Amino acid sequence: MKDLKHLYEFEKLLLESNNDLVRQAADRGDKIIGINCFQLPEAFYNLPGITAIHVRAPRTGTMEMGTYYMTSMTCEYCRAVVERALEGGYQFLDAILETAACSQVADCFENLERLQLCNKEGFFIAHIDAPMKSDENAVQHMIRMTRRRILDRLTEEFGTDTSEAALRKSVEIHNEVCRLISEIGAYRAEENPRITGYEFAVICLVTYACPKDLLLPMLRETAEELKTREPDDEKKKKYRARVLLVGSEIDDADYVKEIEEAGALVVADRYCYGSYPDRIPIELNDEEDVLTQICRHVVKNNQCPRYMDMEAVKYRKDVLDQLAKKYHADGIIVQQMKFCNFWGYERAGMQHIMREEYGYPVLSMDRPYVVTSSGQLRTRVQAFVESIEIKQLHQEGKGGDD
C-alpha cells in the first residue's frame, strides 16, 4: 500500500513525551498535564489553556533506578515512568492527574511526588479515587471526584474556565478526534483492509500523546487520504489470520508491528491507550449537565478489569465478542504487561471463557514494557496463526478427523 502521508510524522511524535506539538502547546501558554487512565475523562482536557497527554516513557532503556524504588516484581510501565522521572524526563509537566487505577500505578506516582521529581513552578499531582463498579453510585462518585479533584483544582491552580459552555466545547474537540479515529478504524473491518493494525495503532496512540487541536489537521487529512487508499492486492497480503488484540496498556505500536510481522493482522483492539472504549464519542444531550454525562459515559463504557460487579465482568467479555464479530476476527490475542495483577487474572479468565463459552481461538501472553524484537513473541503468534488455519481447514472439511 502507498505510505500514509503523515505516518512518519506520527511515529516521530511518539518518540518523545515532550514532542514538537506538546512544546508548541506550551509555547502558546498551555499548561501541560500528564494523565494516566481512561477514568480521567479525556474530554476535560481541551479546556482553554489546558493540554493533556498520557504519561508514557518512550525509548526506555534500562530501569535500574526505577527497580530500586519499586523492586523487580512490579509492572515495568510503573518502573519505567519512575526511571524517566528520575532522569528528569517529565520536567515539562505542570501537573499530573492520576487515578489509583491499580496499586502499582498509585505507588508509581507517589514515588514521583515524594522524590520531588517534577520541579516546574506550581507543579502538583492530584490523586483521584476512581470508582470500581458500573452502577449509579459509581457515577455519582465519579462526578464528585472529578468536580472537586480535577475541575476545581484546575480552576484554583491555573484559572481554567470549567463552565458548562467550556466543557461542552472541550467535548466537541474530543468527539471530533474520536469520530476520526472511529472512521479510520472502521476500515479494519474490510475483507482486505486498507490500513494495517500497526498504522492504526500509531494513529490512535498519537492522539494520546499530543494536544488534540494541533493534531486534528493531520488526522483530518489522514482520514481523507484513507477514503481513496487502495489496499494491497489480495495475492500480496502478508497476513494469514485476523485478530482482536486485547489487554493491558500498550503505548508502543511496535508491539502490534511484531504481531503483524508474524502473520496476524490486528483488525480490532481493546487495550488501554487503544481505540476502545476511549475513542467512543460522548453523545451529549441537553437534559443533563455535561459533567454528569461525561462521567456516566466513562463509567458505563469502562472496560477495566478493576470494575468488579458481575455485570461489568460479563460485559467485558460480551464486548470482545461484539468487536470480534464486527471486525471479523479469527482469533483473540490477550496480552498483559508482566506483573500486572488485574490483567494477570483477567487474561487467565478470558483465555478460558472466550474459548470455552464464546468459541474463539485465544492466545494468552505476557510481555515486557519495552518492546524489542522477540523470537518468543513471533513463535507464539506464528503457532497461534497456524492453529487458526488448521481449525479453519477442519471446519471446511479438509483437515482429516476432528
Add this chain to the structure above:
Amino acid sequence: MGKAINSEKLGKMYNGKRYRTRREWRGLKDTWYDYTRWLYIWKTMIKFMANPQCLKGFFRYRWMVNYLAAPDFLDRHTEGLRGPQLRIAHKEFDLIVEHMCTTMKTLFEADQNIGGDPEKSKKLVLLDENMMSQVMNGFPNLTAIVPEIPPIYTSSTMAQDGVIHYVDVCEEYGVPGDVCPMPAGELGVAIEDDYPKVGICMLHCNTTCDGSLMGNSLEQRRFDLPSFGIAVPIRYTDPETRDYAAQEIRNAIKFVEDVTGEKFDWNAYFKNMKTFNGETKCFKEWLEVSKTDYPQVIGNNVALYRDAYYQVAGGRDDTFLKNEQEICKIMYDAYDKKNPVVSEVRHRAILWGVQAQYYSAFPLWLQNCWGIVPLIDMLSLTSTDIYSEDDPEQAYYDMADLYAKENMRNRSEGGLDVGVDDLWRFCEEYRADMVIMYEHTRCKSMTGYHGIFDDEAKKHGIHLIWVPHGLMDPRYASRGDMRNEVNRYMRTVLHEEPLDPSLEDFDDVKAW
C-alpha cells in the same frame, strides 16, 4: 533448662523432620499449665471430629489434613514463652482453635457436597476472606461465614506447605506465577471445587488488594450464588470518598435483605458494635503498655488474634471480649511486677509489611534468638476508633470506615501517609529502634514503596531489616531464608551475639 526465659536451647527441638513429640521444659508450673492446654486442644479437636458431618468433611477435603498439625501450631506459637506471656498466648490461640472448629462445623453441617442440611445452608451468607464482616452485625438470624479461611488462611499457618497445591492449581489455570499466593490459592480451591457448597448469597469486596479483587470474580463463577461486591475507595483517606463508601454499605445491606428476606436489625447491630468497641478499648490498653519499658501483649500474641476478632468475628462473638478482658488483667498484673518478655531487651522493633503466613511464629524467634522485642505489627495497627452505638446514619459511615481499614489494606492502600509515614510515627511512639520489614515479594502494593522505605529509614536513624517471604508459599523464601536475613544483619551490621545460639541456624524446611 528451667522456668527462666532462654534457659533452654530451643534449636534442639528441630530435627529436620516433622516432629511429632516435643515438650519444652518451662519449669513445673508452666510446663504443667502448657500440658493441660495441649490436652484441651486435643479434646476440642476430638469433639469436632466426633460430629459425623465433620468426619465426612475431613475425608472430602484435602486441606483438612493441615489441621492435624493444630497442636504443633500451638507449640510453635508458645515456644520459649513463660508465665504471663504463655497464658496470654493460650488464651488467644486456644480460642482461635475453638472458633475455627465452630466455623468448620457450621460449614460442614450445611455443606451440600457431603449431604448437609439445606435449611442450614440457606442461613449462611458467604463473605470474602479479605473483608470486614460488620455489615452482618445487623442480621442476627443469618450467619456470616468465610469459606476461604479454613482451606487457605488458617491452613497455611497450620502447615507451611498447606496450600501450595492450590497455588499451583491456579497457576496451571493460567494465572501468572507472580501474583500473591493468597487469592491464587483461594482461586485454586474454587477451580478444584474444594469449597464446601453452602450459602444463600455472597458478599465480596475489593479489599485487600487488586489480586484479591480479581480472584473473586473468577471464584464467583464457581460459587454460583447471587453476589454483591462492596467497592471500597482506594484513596480512602480522602474525605470526598466517604459518601460513596457509605452508599456501598447501604446497597450491600439492601442486597442481603432482598435475597434473604431478612430485615437489618439496628438493635442487634449496635449491640454487636458495643462489643466491638469494648474490644477496641482493650486493644488500646495493650498498645499503651507496649509503649512502656515493660510491654506484655506483643508479637504473635497480637498479630493473629487481632485479625480474628477485628475482621472475622467483628463484634458478633462476645467470647472474644471476655477473653480480652481477662488478658488485660494478666497484662496489668505482669506489668506491675515488671515482668520481662525476653531475657534481655536488645531492640524494640515494629514489624511492618505483611507477615509470612507460613511463618507466623517468626516474631517469637526474633524474641528468643536475638532479644528483638516485636512490639506491634502493621496488620494489627488498624482502626482504634470507637464507633457509634446508637446512630443508624452514622453507622453506615462507620462500617464504610471499617471496611476501608481492613487489616493490611489500611496500610497498603491510601497512600504514603498511612503506608510509610505512619511507620516512623509509630517508631517514635513505641520508642522503637528497629523495623523488621516483611517484604512479601509477590505483593504488588507495598513493594512499590521499597526505595522510599530505605531512603527514609536512613533519615530517621532506624535499623531496617528486610525480610523477604512468599506469604503462603515457602518455595520463594523458606523460614530459614527469613531468619538468615536477620542473622546477617545482626552479625554484620550490629555485631551482636544471639541470646540463644541454637536458634541461629537450624533446619525446619520439612517441619509443619
